[in-house]
Amino acid sequence: MAEVPSDLVSRPELSHCMMSATGEVERLRTLFTARSVVAWTGKGGRVELSTFADDIRTAYRIHRNDIQVTKFHPEDFFITFANHSDHEAVLQQPRLVTRSGREYFFRPWDERRNAEAVDIHFRVRLCIEGIPMHGRTEEAVAKLIGPRCSVHYVEEYSRRRNNNSTFDVWIWISDPSSIPKASRFTITRHDAESAPVDTPFPDLEPEQPAPWARKKGLTYPMIIHVDSVQDLVARYYRGYQWRYGETDDAARSRMVSRPLEPYRPLPEPDRHSDDEEDDHQEQRSRRRHRSRSLWGRFGGRSSSRSREPDRGDRGRYNEENRGRQRSCDVVVHRSCSRNLSRSAEPGETRL
Known part of the structure; x- marks a missing residue:
């Protein structure tokens, strides 16, 4: 049985993770881009959250219910406005000095800040053996294939469970050689779900209930087959052959390479009114x-x-x-x- 480490010096120095933006992620990105700003104080020192909220509401004449102010890092505060006009009014005066001498600076929230632009040009089709029927979800695949991949989509027949020999999925990845050939996949018992984020604070429990026993689960062996690889920069397609019940072996797997052709819609058939x-x-x-x-x-x-x-x-x-x-x-x-x-x-x- 694993023991609690006396120290954590063995933790990895760096990790890498990738995910595809979901509809919720896109909704929040659009909201924060249009309605949010970040703020920080000048040389005057640290300012309490309540003091900053009062200062900005007074200076820009914003109603209490039309603004949300939270602590933030690396800047000091993150502000979201209910009205776009208030958002624009603050950015038109990006420096605020109060009568008490407190100084604040504002700038729009930007998803590109502290980020590095990347291009993921490999798209890979995987056929996964061994996922139990109740675990065949996109979330499970994202965990299974590792943090360096993101799910593009699950094939429709796999998503609808119309064919369950393998679970077939397309993924985005920077390095196809990092895809594991096999994995051990554990599904644990269900945890209590958190309350929705729109639940008022007075209606929330003070904390999540503490566990009273060890968490149990079941571990399943998985085989991950690489069925095909697309390089969207070099514009080629490679298809591989594999066998059920056996891990992929580059020495025996046959590979066929073809140029990646653009999609051409089918021509409309000739229509004759006399027929x-x-x-x-x-x-x-x-x-x-x-x-x-x-x-x-x-x-x-x-x-x-x-x-x-x-x-x-x-x-x-x-x-x-x-x-x-x-x-x-x-x-x-x-x-x-x-x-x-x-x-x-x-x-x-x-x-």
């Missing part, structure tokens, strides 16, 4: 195809089918239809739709 019957059949065919390609029409996501053909022997190579090149020919495209095989995502070349 109404064929016209109606064509419309019905396109409607069936569009229903299967809904995700490809929104945001360029994969138009993966809701079902896949039976995989058969688990010891054979991954199916031949993994990575089939998408054709712009209408007949071939319809044939793929009828076979319900995995489809390529717009912008990717399937082998």
